[in-house]
Structures are given as C-alpha cells and as structure tokens.
Amino acid sequence: MSETPNISNRSRYFTSLKLKKHIDHLFKGGGKVFGKNLMLRFERSETLNPPFQIVFAVSSRLGDAHVRNRIKRRLREAMFAILKEGSLKQRGFEIAVIPKKEVVDLTFAELITDLRTALQRLPKPKQA
Numbered sequence: 001m002s003e004t005p006n007i008s009n010r011s012r013y014f015t016s017l018k019l020k021k022h023i024d025h026l027f028k029g030g031g032k033v034f035g036k037n038l039m040l041r042f043e044r045s046e047t048l049n050p051p052f053q054i055v056f057a058v059s060s061r062l063g064d065a066h067v068r069n070r071i072k073r074r075l076r077e078a079m080f081a082i083l084k085e086g087s088l089k090q091r092g093f094e095i096a097v098i099p100k101k102e103v104v105d106l107t108f109a110e111l112i113t114d115l116r117t118a119l120q121r122l123p124k125p126k127q128a
Helices: 020-029 065-085 101-105 108-120
Strands: 014-016 031-034 038-044 052-056 093-099
Touching (some): 014 065, 020 052, 020 093, 038 108, 065 093, 065 108
Parallel strands (some): 014 052, 052 093
Antiparallel strands (some): 031 038, 038 093
C-alpha cells in the first residue's frame, strides 16, 4: 500500500501562495527565470519560514482538468524532493511556477532536473 505524504512535513519547505493580490503582483512585476520546460516568476518575500511560498499556475491550454491536476501534483512533489535535499541556497521567495505543454510528457527525473535548474537561477542571497 502506498503511503500518503505528510502534508505538515511539507510545510517546512514551502506553502501555497493563496492571496490573489500577491499572485497578481508576481505576474505584473516579478522577476523571470526560465527552465527548459517551465518559467518561474518570483519576488522576494518578507518571511524566511517557510523558505518559499509557491503557486502552480497551470493554463487550461495544457489539457483537461485531470491533466492539469496531474501536472500540479507532479510539480508539487518535484519541488518537495528538491527542497528536502537541502542543496538549494536561495531562500525567502514567493514563486509562481508556470509549466509549458511539454511538461506533460517529461519523466519525473527530467521534471526534477528542469525545476532544479530554474530554482538555481534565482538570485543568490546577499552577503552581509
């Protein structure tokens, strides 16, 4: 039997960005970082705990509801896997993950690699 992931454990690494005004602000004035099959819009966040606040913006052009939900589930798990490793130095961002249609056909390993590449392109923390 498959184990369901512990949601409260995930919240140590990232939470969902839910306020429309924050999401709109990301899309209007946020920075852009590109992966091969996705784009990240980002802004610095006031909070460092959790290190990231994330929204997965999957367009209806990518497919029916079950396809979009599958993409969001895979992206959420890929993000959790990357952040759980602890190798990412960047912290304190609000991020919108915007996948391209090619994400549907990627293997999970390719998705993780692409997402990790995009996350590593986020601005580094400033040295004090």
